[in-house]
Amino acid sequence: MIISDVETFIVGNPWKNWLFVKLQTKDGVYGIGEGTLNGFAKTVEAAIHELKHLYIGMSVFDVETVSLKMIRDVYSDGGQIQGSALAAIETACWDIIGKLTGQPLYKLLGGQCHEKLRCYANGWYRGPRTPENFYEKAKLVVSKGYTALKFDPFGSAWRTVEKRDFRLAIEIIAAVREAVGPDTDILIEGHNRFSVHTALQFAEAMVPYKPTWFEAPVPPQNISSMVEVAKRSPVPVACGEDYYCREQFAELLKHHAVHIIQLEPQFLGISASKQICGMVHAHGGVIAPHSAQGPVCSIVCAHLNMATPNFYLHEIFDEFNEPWEENVLTPPLKVANGYIELSDRPGLGVDLNLEEVQKHPYHPGNWLPLFRQGWEKREQNQS
Template sequence: MKITDVKTYIAGNNWKNWVFTQVETDEGITGLGEATLNGFAKTTEAGVHDLKRLVIGKDPFDVEHLSLSMFRNYYSDGGQIQGAALSGIEYGCWDIMGKALGVPVYKLLGGKAQPKLRAYANGWYRSARTPENFYKNAKQTVEKGYTALKFDPFGSAWRVVDRPDFYYAIENIAAVRDAVGEEVDILIEGHNRFSVHTALQFAEAMRPYSPTWFEAPVPPQKISSMVEVAKRSPVPIACGEDYYCREQFSELLAYNAVHIIQLEPQYLGITAAKQIAAMTHAHNGVIAPHSAQGPLCSLVCAHLNTATPNFYLHEVFDDFNVDWTRQLLNNPIKVEDGYITVNEEPGWGAELNLDVVEAHPYNPNNFLPLFSDGWEKRQSVEMD
């Protein structure tokens, strides 16, 4: 079997354009992939077409070699853009292998290490940033069966905040804890916002509300800053979604400071993601992969998590996106009583609905402006 082409499609979801790929072969088997990256849909789409010359004519079963080639052979560091494009192609290869062999991808990754996946809700707080709204939306979310919720209470904060904004963010955290009770996990999203000192002040202030983790409290580029926060914080630190190569995770893990690793398969590909999960396992850590892209990314993470013994939590946006997005795949993930179970269909077990893609085209204003007021509403935004 040989790869003959890679095609791309963009669906205009209002808070992030989703980039999908289809890897084609000379035997008629096609593989579905995703190459989404916030704000860079057209760029990653171009990246897919730049990289595909490295795989056309090659056997999709040689996925380890293909993944390395797409990462290494241009001798350039394309960062998350290169990683997203690589993943779009590599995901398609895994789907092809599963279809050709008649097995779900998780069986190719080692089989079922997890009978089901505990899910946490994200994207549930799409309203004005007030304690009252956080309380109401959190109650509605746990009523759907979720036992863990993640949220960013910080508005458009960056590096430092004034005292009223500081305490307002803590009020939002308190409102969620009050709404969900003591037995539900609350996960605080930092979105790389703060200086080390501000992050540590917030970590201390949120401690009475027993967050399960404080995620990405400082920018990821200086791993030493993340490590400093992790070693001094009274609550656990989680991070990793921004990294796009094994070496970054190797450096992070070497400090033995962060033990909740949120690798992003969308920037790594499954081949590297599986290796990083094993590296984390060797450091007595757990993985909670970042899954904030499109519906195929959710499925990919579900297969990876199912085959990973040190899996912790699975991120879910799908239940909180607009209705039409649920029609993009013919067999998307389903959350029942707060848990996900992957289906047993070959490959990813889903196909892309091209009619739905065509009905919702790319829009340059579809991205998440995390440092602008009102970003929580996840609406298409025209920037000044």
């Protein structure tokens, strides 16, 4: 089954342009994938087409070789951009393989390890950065059946914060805990914001509200800083969404400090993601993949999680995006009472609704400015 062509589609979600691909074969079978990267939709799209001379003419079954050709053979480190281009193509290959074999993707990745996947909600707190807004929105989330929810209470903080802003962040955490009660997992998102000392100050201050994890408290590039925070923090640290190769995870895991690993299949491809899940398993850790790109990425994470024994939590943005998102895929991914159950439809089990895709064109203001005041509103940027 030989790859013959690739088409790309950008969908203008107001806070992040989504990039999808449709990979064609000579036999007329096609697969879909996603290459979304905040602020770089056009760039990744260009990479997919610039590198297509490397994968056109290859068999869809040779996914490891596709990866080698698109990553190793180029002999350049394109980071998350190169990884996103690979992931889009490799996901589409797996989708085609599933269709040809009549098997859902999770069956191809090792089979069903779980009856259903427990989800945590993200993106639910759109609006003003006040304890009152977070309290009311958190109440709505748990009323939908979610038993875990994640949020960033830190505004546009970077490295250090003023005392007033520090206090507001802790007040927001307290408001969410009060809203959801003692038995719901609350997950604190750090977005790589802080210095080691600031991160540790926040970790100590949030202890009374019993968060399940403190995510990405410091920038990911200096793994020793992440390890230092993880070893000293009274709250478990979760991280990994920024890494785009196995070697970065190997370096992190060898320190035995972080045991909640949030790999990003969007930067790695499915084959490497599955291997990294095994690495985490060998180190006694659990996975909670980053699933905050677009709806195809969420489907990919669901299949990976279903086939992974050491799965912990599945991230859900889909229910808290634009209302029309559920029309982008057919059938849409559905969460029922805080859980996902995957069907046995072959491949990814979904298709792109091109009619809906064409209604939402690319816009350069569709990106998430995490270090700008008011980013929590997730509105289209004008500059």
